[in-house]
Amino acid sequence: MDARKDFTLSPVNYPRPKLLAFLNKIHARGMKYIVLIDPGINVNSTYGVYQRGMDRDIFIKLDGQPYLAQVWPGPVYFPDFINPNGASWWIDEVRRFHELVPVDGLWIDMNEASNFCTGKCTIPTTHRCPDPTSKEPWLCCLDCKNITNTRWDEPPYKINASGKSARLGYNTIATSAVHYNGILEYNAHSLYGFSQAIATHKGLQSIQGKRPFILTRSTFVGSGAYAAHWTGDNKGTWEDLRYSISTMLNFGIFGMPMVGSDICGFYPASPPPLEELCSRWIELGAFYPFSRDHANFASPRQELYQWQSVARSARNALGMRYRMLPYLYTLNYQAHLTGAPVARPLFFSFPDFAPCYGVSRQFLLGAGVMVSPVLEQGASSVDAVFPPGTWYNLFDTSKAVVSTGSGAAVRLPAPLNEVNVHVHQGTVLPLQRGGTISRDARATPFTLVVAFPLGAEDADAEGAVYVDDDERPAMVLAEGQATYARFHAAVRGGREVTVLSDVALGSYSMHKGLVIEKITVLGLHGAGKDLAIQVDGADDATAVATSSPYFAAADAAQVLRQGEEEDAVEGEKRGVTMEVGGLALPLGKSFTMTWNMHIEA
Incomplete structure (x- = not known):
């Protein structure tokens, strides 16, 4: 972006001729190009996107004027996607941008909507906002005051905002701001990202005539029909690695089948991300429905190729993911038809197996594939719960676990660079x-x-x-x-x-x-x-006629048999x-x- 303004190109970092040549190259290789867009539109009279929005009167208002906020480009107004004119304006801007750069999808971020400021704000006259020399552009530089004496801005309850007890309008659109037809932000806040995803979906589909790819941070009931979702700005910690499973499963139940977390963590841990953590995270994250390694711009480098051991884990786990693409794609088709999640809690397939109701460290892909990742630092094994039946290791099908359904965990070897993925009988x-x-x-x-x-x-x-x-x-x-x-x-x-x-x-x-x-x-x-x-x-x-069929057979050499009251036995x-x-x-x-x-x- 040019100065972080939506639907623009930086003439220095992304000059259009070079960018188009790059896109031609990756498109020829079958790869896709996704760019990030925020909803905040920079208040700038020389900026065409802003001018067209003002001409069509499509911004959310407070006291009869467009509501002023601050995000990455500085002072911004927020489009009202509930407003039919706002949605059509956004669709037109997506079309204009696609003519400039033929992107394959859009990643819509900061759309809760996020605001670096709180309350009713004005552009300062005593200092620059934003300060181009600031190393902390997320600090509010507008002149703001709290809005008081309204039931919408001071309701009798608080929210937990990253550990801080705060009012509803903290770091977002003021809850007394007004959408189209007099609808209060207080009543429509949770619909903001949802309505933006719908408009973005319509825009891309009308341009390309294809199924759009849209990734959104803010979702609501029904968002899964329009966009994929990542679980927000997590941390590069073992705790957040563990949380990613339950979060993914919850969102699947909420109707977001294409969901995942930032692998290795978005925010750096202190100390920075460990090599082992990234190895274990890609072993898990390769089996998220939506899988990507992503980090904050200020984070230390954590691409999967930064460490040889992490690269080995990635090749192993992602190699299996790419082999499983027909299965995963079929699960997405079933989600489209029925709403069934792609990633599921164990109890979805085994409702009569009581021990699986408390399991949040394993999950199913569809009905018959179970992932049991390592989630603890320094571990070389994992204790996994196996519902009744025979389970075969998908990386080495000569290894099987036979469970009688006692509920006792089976200890599986899990050396670094290996993850346990099993397919169930039937x-x-x-x-x-x-x-x-x-x-x-x-x-x-x-x-x-x-x-x-x-x-x-x-x-x-x-x-x-x-x-x-x-x-x-x-x-x-x-x-x-x-x-x-x-x-x-x-x-x-x-x-x-x-x-x-x-x-x-x-x-x-x-x-x-x-x-x-x-x-x-x-x-x-x-x-x-x-x-x-x-x-x-x-x-x-x-x-x-082109087949030359043959038989080949090999013993299943390693069987773990789980007894009712005994440990697993190896060697049968x-x-x-x-x-x-x-x-x-x-x-x-x-x-x-x-x-x-x-x-x-």
Whole structure:
């Protein structure tokens, strides 16, 4: 921004020709460019955004005049997004900015709205505001006085403002300020970020004709339909690392499925962020629905590549995240349809398992994947609660935990650079090969991981995958626009294995050439034989001509069995990981695969 003014470019740091060349380069590589915009509009008669806002009379008012506040550019007025003219003015400014710089999304910050001052303010005549030499631009430099003798500004209760007992209008818009049609800020405060997100969504969608990406700090009921959310300005501490899980789960329940915290912390700890903390945070944060490393401009450098050990943790955890993109994307589709969170408390899937109701250090992704991160400094293991059933380590499926549901925690090894992620029996998990950017990762062949109970005799597993171009405005299952495939697997009598798919509207996947190259089945015993494959009713000789199927099997060598009154026991060997590879099954066509288990006496 030029002097931190919205919808402008710094001619020194971001000259437009160089910025456009940069955008062309990253767009060619399939990457996206998101910029930050605050709602406060600098009071400056030479600033076109301000002038157009004044001409349309779209700013929140106090005593009949635009309400004056202060944020990063100095004195500002706040647009009224409840005002239809305010929303259309904002949409027009988004359009103008997009013509200047073709950004891919907008990050709307400071939209509670945040204000460096409190009360009724005027621009000072005795000093500059802001002072260009100040090293603390967040300190109020306006001339302000408290607004008293109104029930709106002095209600009979206080709020906790970062540990300070304060009135409702502290460091925000005065609660007696007025929105469109006489609506008081007192009654509309919580709608400010929500209404800004709606206007921003409309603006980007009308310009691009695509599904917008918007990240917002302030949310309300319904915000999840328009924007992603990060949990605000956290600290680089182990305590805030732990808090991030419960905060994420709460927001999922509130209707914000795309949510996450600033990895490694926004504000620096004292002393600065520890290498170990960042390692553990990316191991957790890679599995936030919204995942990013971000910090305050004054923080010490904490990019994930600053330390070799953190880089290893990031490659490991983010590598799995990118393999799991089809699963995570399908969870977002389900959230779109039903409101079900992407990240869920354990009790969502196991309501009858009482011990999981107090668990705030683990979480589920969807119904069948559980993340159990290390949250304590110096720890090399983690005590995890496992609901009943067999759980397979997703990084090494030869490692399994069998839980009888006693509620006792299982101690899992968790050396630095490793995080425990388990898939539950009864799950068919769609994975891809991964990659360094999502566009490339989502074009790679699929693997289906089928999780049966250890040593399964009679068992079933289910899963699904939704794919589209991730750009159409709505996630709609329509011919040529998206594909939805349901998967079902069964083992009967410990010998007969069936894996099948039921595809709705497969033409999109066929056009994209998406295929399933491997099916990995966990929990069987014995080796496979007599493989038969049918695709849309045709046998493998015609419909799977490019496949060269093979069987591969390996023992599940490390099993932790949780007894009712005993500790986990290591070393039992029962299960077999059975892999059917060399496939080229079209994701867009229904298939049925069967084989028998050859079990040695």
